[in-house]
Amino acid sequence: MAQTVTGVSIFFGALGDVFRNLPVVARIIALPLALYLALEVPMTRADIADYESFEAGFGGAWLFRYIVFLGVVGIVSVSWHRYKLLGEVPKSIVPPWQFGRWWRYALAWLVLGLIVGFWVALLVAAPLFIAIGFFAPDLWDRILGFGYGTGGFFDFADPVAMSVAAAGLSMMLFTGLFFTYRLQTGLPAIAIERADGFNMTQSWRQTAPLGAKLLVTALLATVGQAILIFVPEMFLYNDPAWSDPAIPYSFSYMYFDNVVVAISDVVLAIFGAAILARIYEAIQLADDPVAVF
Template identity: 25%
Template structure:
């Protein structure tokens, strides 16, 4: 099931990429353009003193870029959820900006992130104590792996609350948790596939970054270009989890339509 969830989420984007770009492309540029400007003005430093200088000179622009990234992501996420689950196509160049809906979505996203951070700290502490005899690479790897697995399971199990907010049918964290009671194994598979796909997509950026200043610029361009794909597929994963485990939608076959 985890493989089916991932494939369906990717198909939601690739099978309907024109509408995906139409709905979210301009919103993504709200973040991508300032991020590109920031990267051009403040290339990635290689020495600690360069890092401090870049932080001091580019701090304000960096904060603005981060804020725009958050706004763009939340706006994109809500618009894409509503398109897939409600067949809602924006009337204008941009999707509706419903401030209360976006704030609620962003707030619960932060809450889920905070829960994941606390859980990761607890799991790492407990496993770290048990793994004291393995205070080496193996022990660190096991601790990190278990902490990450716990965060991903909890995060994805609570995540259906986000699409529910986007479409105006909010559920509680408890309802989201109960709806995904049987999803632990599929979610682990889904998380592994998502991480591997993101890693493969980023390989060219790592290679470009080794080729000096020009390579660094190409790495930034590649990262921004593929960032849209990773963002919209990630949102599609949340949409799929909500549609399947909360609304009871079946995962269509490869020959079925994109929406669902």
């Protein structure tokens, strides 16, 4: 009897894969996470210098942090794909040296992200921005200004602006995840060295039978990522220094903030790799007459 593949089974099957194999997950993420957290010390000091000079988000720390994140994604994802798809069990926290696979995976992930970002901007962000500008231009100031008052980032001072912002971000995240799931089959293939090349057109054709199911997977993943990312931020961005330039930034507070974000990044990387591996496996069953939900 053929195994039934649904959007729900892909998502929760990936979660189950991770939680059933926590010792393996710990070995996969331990060293990348430790290096990430160590590098956050100089990056946090650079963040403080950027914010105090009103250059937040444009300093070298931002670029260096993204490069580190790409490295973490490459190491964690390749290790998980090889474990799940090939049965290659990591024997220690030090991963076998496979720099070629890591950088090819990270580069393909970056290219995929740029292409998905373009389509999200075209299909969701641009129409949303135009609609707000046309029907409620004052809402822009409220959205961009909310949270920088006396109550911190999530002070709920303007529930309408916050609701619109949350809905817009959720729509963009959902669309981005769906396109990622449709275009990503080359990523696990790179990790297990079965790729003829990172061919997103081929991936789109391969995942076509799973299209409706991946909408469900993307919806569940959107909820999961929102919880994992935004709930901690509700508490982290209540430092008075965010809303009062006269108050100096605290290294301990900003480092703690960056540590929470770094841990979230690594957790998202392992769960993301688990979902991609499930989709890669499900392609083999895509011709079966299975339910969408």
